[in-house]
Amino acid sequence: MSTVKSSYVVEADRLLSSHPRELWTYRELFLLLIKRDTVASYKQTVLGPLWFFVQPFLASLVFLVVFSQIARLPTTDLPPLVFYMSGIIVWNFFSNCVSQVACTFLTNGAIFRKIYFPRLIMPLSHISMNLLNFLPQLLVLFAVVAFYDLSGRDIELSARLIALPVILGLMALLALGLGCLIAAATVKYRDLTMIVGYLVNLWMYGSLVIYPRAVVPQNLQWLLTLNPMASFVECYRSSLFGAEHAQVQPFIIAAVITVILAIAGVFCFTSAEGTFTDSI
Amino acid sequence: MSVAIEAHHLSKRFFLGERNQKAFFEDVWGKAVNIFQHLLGSQQAAPLRSSRREFWALRDVSFQVSQGETLAIIGENGAGKSTLLKILSRITKPTIGKAKINGRLASLLEVGTGFHPEFSGRDNIYLNGAMLGLSRKEVRSRFDRIVDFSGLESFIDVPVKNYSSGMYIRLAFSVAAHLNPEIVILDEVLAVGDGAFQQKCFDRMKEIINEGHAAILVSHGMPQIRQMSQLCMWLSHGQVRQFGPTNEVVSCYEREIMGHVGVQTGIAATRTTSLIPELAGRAVINDGG
Numbered sequence: 001m002s003t004v005k006s007s008y009v010v011e012a013d014r015l016l017s018s019h020p021r022e023l024w025t026y027r028e029l030f031l032l033l034i035k036r037d038t039v040a041s042y043k044q045t046v047l048g049p050l051w052f053f054v055q056p057f058l059a060s061l062v063f064l065v066v067f068s069q070i071a072r073l074p075t076t077d078l079p080p081l082v083f084y085m086s087g088i089i090v091w092n093f094f095s096n097c098v099s100q101v102a103c104t105f106l107t108n109g110a111i112f113r114k115i116y117f118p119r120l121i122m123p124l125s126h127i128s129m130n131l132l133n134f135l136p137q138l139l140v141l142f143a144v145v146a147f148y149d150l151s152g153r154d155i156e157l158s159a160r161l162i163a164l165p166v167i168l169g170l171m172a173l174l175a176l177g178l179g180c181l182i183a184a185a186t187v188k189y190r191d192l193t194m195i196v197g198y199l200v201n202l203w204m205y206g207s208l209v210i211y212p213r214a215v216v217p218q219n220l221q222w223l224l225t226l227n228p229m230a231s232f233v234e235c236y237r238s239s240l241f242g243a244e245h246a247q248v249q250p251f252i253i254a255a256v257i258t259v260i261l262a263i264a265g266v267f268c269f270t271s272a273e274g275t276f277t278d279s280i
Numbered sequence: 281m282s283v284a285i286e287a288h289h290l291s292k293r294f295f296l297g298e299r300n301q302k303a304f305f306e307d308v309w310g311k312a313v314n315i316f317q318h319l320l321g322s323q324q325a326a327p328l329r330s331s332r333r334e335f336w337a338l339r340d341v342s343f344q345v346s347q348g349e350t351l352a353i354i355g356e357n358g359a360g361k362s363t364l365l366k367i368l369s370r371i372t373k374p375t376i377g378k379a380k381i382n383g384r385l386a387s388l389l390e391v392g393t394g395f396h397p398e399f400s401g402r403d404n405i406y407l408n409g410a411m412l413g414l415s416r417k418e419v420r421s422r423f424d425r426i427v428d429f430s431g432l433e434s435f436i437d438v439p440v441k442n443y444s445s446g447m448y449i450r451l452a453f454s455v456a457a458h459l460n461p462e463i464v465i466l467d468e469v470l471a472v473g474d475g476a477f478q479q480k481c482f483d484r485m486k487e488i489i490n491e492g493h494a495a496i497l498v499s500h501g502m503p504q505i506r507q508m509s510q511l512c513m514w515l516s517h518g519q520v521r522q523f524g525p526t527n528e529v530v531s532c533y534e535r536e537i538m539g540h541v542g543v544q545t546g547i548a549a550t551r552t553t554s555l556i557p558e559l560a561g562r563a564v565i566n567d568g569g
Contacts, residue, residue, distance in 0.1 A: 006384035010367055012376050029410035036396050043398045114393040115411050116370035274373035278294055
C-alpha cells in the first residue's frame with residue numbers, strides 16, 4: 001500500500017496537481033493516450049497512415065505553382081519543392097500541436113469531469129503524437145531529396161542534422177506554452193478555439209515557411225526577430241540542408257521567448273484545471 | 281483508527297448564467313476599475329457589478345471518515361452531494377475550505393468515462409486502469425479477475441463500440457471494482473446491468489467496504505444505505521442538515537420526504553413509490569445471502 005504517495009489535499013488556494021513528480025507516475029497513461037489517438041485517427045479511413053504523405057505533397061505542389069511559378073518568390077539554393085515541403089511538414093507539426101493543445105479542456109471535458117489525473121498529460125501526449133507523425137514525413141522529405149540527387153541536382157544533407165532534435169524540441173515547447181495559454185483562456189472564452197486555427201494559418205506567412213529571410217526588406221526584419229517560429233523554421237532548414245545561414249542572435253531571442261511562454265502556459269493551465277468544470 | 285478523509289469548512293460557489301458579451305465587458309470593466317483603484321492607492325476593492333448570479337452549492341461542510349467506516353450522503357437533488365464528491369475526488373477546487381485525503385481514492389462517479397470506442401475491451405481495461413492511477417503491472421495482475429467479473433471473456437478483443445450498453449457498463453464497473461483503493465466513493469453506481477449483475481455489483485461493494493476501506497456512498501435508496509453504512513450525512517441546500525448514525529438520520533429524512541410527497545402532485549408520488557419496492561426487494565435478497 002502506497003498510502004503516503006497517494007494522499008493529497010484539496011484546498012481553495014492550491015493547485016490541483018502540484019507535484020511534477022505526479023506526472024511521472026502517470027507515464028503509462030501518457031503512452032496509452034498516444035496509442036489511443038493513433039488508433040483513432042486511422043480507423044475507417046481508406047488510405048490510413050498514407051494521408052500523412054499525401055497531404056504535404058499536395059500542399060507543396062500548390063505552393064510550388066502559386067509562390068514559385070506565379071509569384072516568383074526565391075527559395076535559396078534549394079529546389080522549390082524541397083524548400084516548400086520541408087517548411088510545410090514542420091509547420092503542420094507545429095500548428096497541429098497548438099490547436100490540439102488549445103482544445104484540451106473542450107475535447108476532454110467529459111473525462112475531466114469524472115476522473116482525476118494530472119491534466120497536463122493530455123497536452124503532452126498530443127505533442128508527442130504529432131512528433132511521431134512528423135518523423136515519417138521527414139523520411140519522405142529525405143526520399144524527395146534522394147530523388148533530386150539521382151536526377152543530377154546535388155543537395156547535401158548537412159552535418160548539422162544533430163541540432164534538429166533541439167530545434168524540434170523548442171518548437172514543441174513553444175506549441176505547448178501557447179496551446180496551454182489558449183486552453184486556459186478557453187475556459188472563460190470559447191471564441192478562442194474558433195480563431196486559433198485561423199490565426200496559426202496566418203502566422204505561417206510570417207514564419208519563413210514559403211520564403212527565406214533574405215527576401216524580407218530590411219525595415220521589416222525586426223518583425224522576424226519577434227517571431228520565434230521564423231527563427232526556428234530557419235534553423236530547422238539550416239540544420240537539414242545547411243543552405244541558409246541561421247543567425248545566432250534571433251535564435252537566442254526565440255529560445256528565451258519560448259521558455260517564458262512555456263512557463264506561463266503551464267502555470268495558467270494548471271491553475272485553470274481546478275475551476276474549469278465550473279464554467280464549461 | 282486512522283482518519284481517511286478530513287473535510288474542513290468546504291464551500292463551493294458557482295456562477296449562474298452564461299458568459300456572453302455582457303459578462304465579458306463586465307469582467308474587463310471590473311478589472312480596469314480594480315487596476316485604477318489600485319493605482320490611486322485605495323485599499324478596498326469595490327464590489328464588481330455582475331449580471332451573473334452567484335450560487336453556493338456547498339456551504340461550510342465539515343466531517344471526518346475513518347478507515348473502515350462508510351459514510352452515506354443523502355439529500356434531495358441539488359443539495360450539493362455531487363459537488364462534494366467532485367471536490368473530494370479532485371475534479372474541482374473548493375472556493376473555501378480544505379479536504380485531506382489519506383490513501384488512494386477511487387471514485388466511481390460515473391463508470392465508463394474514458395473508454396475509447398475503437399479500443400477493444402482489453403485495451404480499454406488498461407486505458408481505464410491507467411486513468412484511475414494503476415500501473416500496467418497492477419492492471420495485469422487483476423486482468424483475469426476483471427474479465428471474469430464482467431463475464432465478457434468472449435468479447436474482450438472486440439472494440440467496445442460494438443458492445444451493447446449493458447456490456448459496456450459491466451466492463452466499466454468491473455474495472456472500477458478491482459482498483460483496490462483505500463478509499464472509495466460510490467455515486468448511484470449500484471444500479472448497473474441486469475438483475476443478476478446488479479446483485480454481483482452490490483455484493484462486491486459490500487466486500488470492498490468489509491475489506492476495511494473507507495467509503496462514501498451517495499444514493500437515494502434508503503434500504504441500501506441503512507444496510508451498508510454506519511454514518512450518514514444529510515445535506516440540504518448545500519449545508520449539513522444532520523450528521524450521525526445512519527438509522528437516526530435516515531428516519532428523519534424519510535419522515536420529511538414522506539411529508540412532502542403527501543403534498544406534492546401525483547406524478548412525483550408514483551415515481552417515489554415505484555422506486556422503493558425495487559430497492560427493498562434487492563436488499564431482502566441480499567439479507568438471505
